[in-house]
Amino acid sequence: MIVGLLVALLLAGVVSLWASASPDGLNRVAGDLGFAGAEQASGAQDGPLAGYEVAGIDSRWSGGVAGVIGCLVVLACTSALMLLRKRSTPRTVGGE
Amino acid sequence: MHVPDGFLDAPTSLATAGVAAAGIAIALRGARREVDDRIAPLAGLVATFVFATQMLNFPVAGGTSGHLMGGALAAVLVGPYTGLLCLTVVLAVQSLLFADGGITALGTNVVLMGVVTVVAGYVAFRGVQLVLPRRLSMVAPAAAIGALVSVVLSAATFVGLYAVGGAVPIPLDTLLTAMVGVHTLIGVGEAVITFLVVASIVSVRPDLVHGARRVLDVRTLETRVAA
Known part of the structure; x- marks a missing residue:
């Protein structure tokens, strides 16, 4: 499990x-078929991590740092969600 | 294949958001049956891995790139319901934090890269599993075929959505040929990555792989008969 996590961080932080x-x-x-122009800027375009670049870091590692932050956010959100799912199993009283 | 804002009109985006929400609701219910003490940490890992791998665009023909979608992989590893939840978290974080894929297009992306890849990938995986011999060594090849099918169907689904609410009128047969063509190549990459990941986990901890459970059950039975 730890190994898997390290691999993911390495992929996002370095290999990327x-x-x-x-x-x-x-x-x-x-682009080829001519509907690329229909793209509108995302509302998240001005966020501190937009485009996998950390605002304020200009080096080539900016994308790597953004990747590692993203990994940790995804891990935290999914783990929280899984905890919620487990708690609402029939074993516990109440739930939904 | 993250769809940005603006490619599809508002009614279509609203409709896909509705489909995505329904899919997530079903997944939340279904995940209750899948998630136990073993699957829960694995799901976090799968989502993290899919996020990381989606950053790794690999080159395909002619100055085009593609990246893993991960729906088939997640479905095989942690089950389809939990897999869809993993993909949803990844796509939401990408859209909201990294501006990768539009915000009004988030529902579209959850449908294309979550619902379609998970369902198509898992159904194809199960179908292939029925045909192939029930051996542990067959889990990864079946997952790889599921991965290929999932990407091609996802691309075709985008064309279907574009036919309904595309921003710029273009010939749909040209769009279908182009999308399915390039995504067949990307699908081969998806199949290779899915094969490698599933094969390596099956070789170490087959008990953790959702898609290997039926095979393991059979194996246990055979052992008892032999003894």
């Missing part, structure tokens, strides 16, 4: 620096 910067399948098709 070498990820392909080419447009992904959907963006490429949108």
Whole structure:
């Protein structure tokens, strides 16, 4: 379990620096077929982590730091959700 | 394949949000049966891993890239209901914190990369499992086929949504060919990653893999008969 977590952090924090910067399948098709222009800026565009860059960090590690933060947020949210699911099993009194 | 805001019109986005909400509600109910003391920490790990892997765009043909969607992987590892919850957390965090995928398009993305990949991936996985011999070594290949199917169906579903509420009128057959074409390649990448991850976990802790349980049950029975 710990090993898996370390692998995930390593992938998001370090390996992601070498990820392909080419447009992904959907963006490429949108560009080729001429509906890419319909894209509107997300309301989260000005957030401190928007675009997988940490505001204030300019080095190439910015994306890695953003990735690690993202991993921890996802881990925390999912774990909280799982805890809620477990608590509402029939074993406990009450629940939904 | 994160859909940004603006590709689909408001009614379509609203409709997909409704479908996503219904899917999440069903998953929350179903997850109660899947989540136990073993699955709960694994689900956190699966979601984290999917998030990390989605950052790793791999190149496919001609200056295009793709990344794991992870629906089939999550469904095989922790079960389809819990898997959808994992994907939903990942997509919500990406949309709200990282501006990856639109906010009004979040429902669309949960449908495309959550509901469709989880359901299609899991159904295909189960289908292949019925055909293949019931051995532990067959779990990862079945998951890989589920992964490929899930990505192609997700791309096709996007075309369906675009046909209903696309922002710019374009020939749909061209869109379908382009989307399914490139996502077949991305689906092969998805299949390879899914195979490697599932195979490595099955080799160490098969008891943790939801999709390996029926195989393990059979194996236990066979052992008893032999003894």
